[in-house]
Amino acid sequence: MAEFTRLQNCLALIRLRNPPVNAISTTVARGIKESLQKAITDDTVKAIVICGADGIFCAGADIREFKVHKTFDIQLGDIVDEIQRNKKPVVAAIQKLALGGGLELALGCHYRIAHAEAQVGFPEVTLGILPGARGTQLLPRLVGVPAALDLIISGRHISANEALKLGIIDKIVNSDPIEESIKFAQRISGQSSQELQMTSDMVADKSSALGPPKGYTSKATIEFFFYLTVPGLCCGM
Numbered sequence: 016m017a018e019f020t021r022l023q024n025c026l027a028l029i030r031l032r033n034p035p036v037n038a039i040s041t042t043v044a045r046g047i048k049e050s051l052q053k054a055i056t057d058d059t060v061k062a063i064v065i066c067g068a069d070g071i072f073c074a075g076a077d078i079r080e081f082k083v084h085k086t087f088d089i090q091l092g093d094i095v096d097e098i099q100r101n102k103k104p105v106v107a108a109i110q111k112l113a114l115g116g117g118l119e120l121a122l123g124c125h126y127r128i129a130h131a132e133a134q135v136g137f138p139e140v141t142l143g144i145l146p147g148a149r150g151t152q153l154l155p156r157l158v159g160v161p162a163a164l165d166l167i168i169s170g171r172h173i174s175a176n177e178a179l180k181l182g183i184i185d186k187i188v189n190s191d192p193i194e195e196s197i198k199f200a201q202r203i204s205g206q207s208s209q210e211l212q213m214t215s216d217m218v219a220d221k222s223s224a225l226g227p228p229k230g231y232t233s234k235a236t237i238e239f240f241f242y243l244t245v246p247g248l249c250c251g252m
């Protein structure tokens with residue numbers, strides 16, 4: 016599930032809870048969606064923080080459901096779109112792990128604050144799939160195409176430090192990233208909505224050089240990744 020808490024100072028906290036690694040199940044996705052709706056439609060909420068329970072952000076889609084259905088029937092891309100459409104700033108507080116769909120959720124947020132020991136990555140390739148919830152668009156916008164390809168094709172986890180250098184994470188902390196994210200959200204929620212709008216417009220303008228602001232994994236992208244990742248198809252490389 017995802018717990019919604021209305022904090023003091025005009026903030027809302029959405030906490031993913033699905034032991035042991037807060038994976039995104041159908042129930043968790045529904046909980047995030049409903050919590051976001053509550054936060055967005057409450058005029059007294061000025062900023063939102065998303066975090067995970069028990070010291071871990073999220074290890075991606077719930078592979079227990081994948082084993083049963085052989086597919087992920089979770090519309091995480093819609094949730095990411097909703098965060099990006101929304102004018103209220105959303106901060107991801109990354110403790111320990113943000114993998115797969117968990118990283119896509121964090122990339123959808125406007126800011127990411129991680130603990131120094133945290134790791135992020137896209138392990139989808141190890142399951143024979145690609146990030147399908149905007150990760151293939153959002154990651155290259157932040158880190159450029161070569162670095163994004165490297166992370167998506169290798170499936171490797173990288174440290175918070177490397178993620179900071181690449182631009183995936185905005186800030187690393189040695190203290191509790193949830194507390195830091197709340198403080199940060201409080202600070203930016205004090206800015207006028209005009210300032211926030213100007214900033215998000217500038218970011219959108221800058222990243223538009225990399226194509227449409229949102230979308231889905233195009234057929235060409237899938238074919239390209241397929242070519243690179245299926246042994247025997249990449250002879251000559």
Ligand SMILES: CC/C=C\CC(=O)SCCNC(=O)CCNC(=O)[C@H](O)C(C)(C)COP(=O)(O)OP(=O)(O)OC[C@H]1O[C@@H](n2cnc3c(N)ncnc32)[C@H](O)[C@@H]1OP(=O)(O)O
Pocket residue numbers: 035036038039074075076077078079087089091112114115116117138139142146147148
């Ligand atoms: C929404 C659709 C969009 C996106 C698709 C994806 O997100 S695909 C990516 C899905 N995620 C993964 O593939 C991560 C797989 N897990 C791991 O790499 C490791 O388990 C992990 C998270 C790095 C933790 O490693 P560690 O060595 O610390 O522990 P262990 O492997 O023993 O796992 C601990 C328990 O967590 C369970 N678990 C791990 N990942 C998931 C998951 N994604 N969903 C559900 N459960 C997960 C694992 O089974 C262990 O459970 P236990 O009952 O203790 O055996």
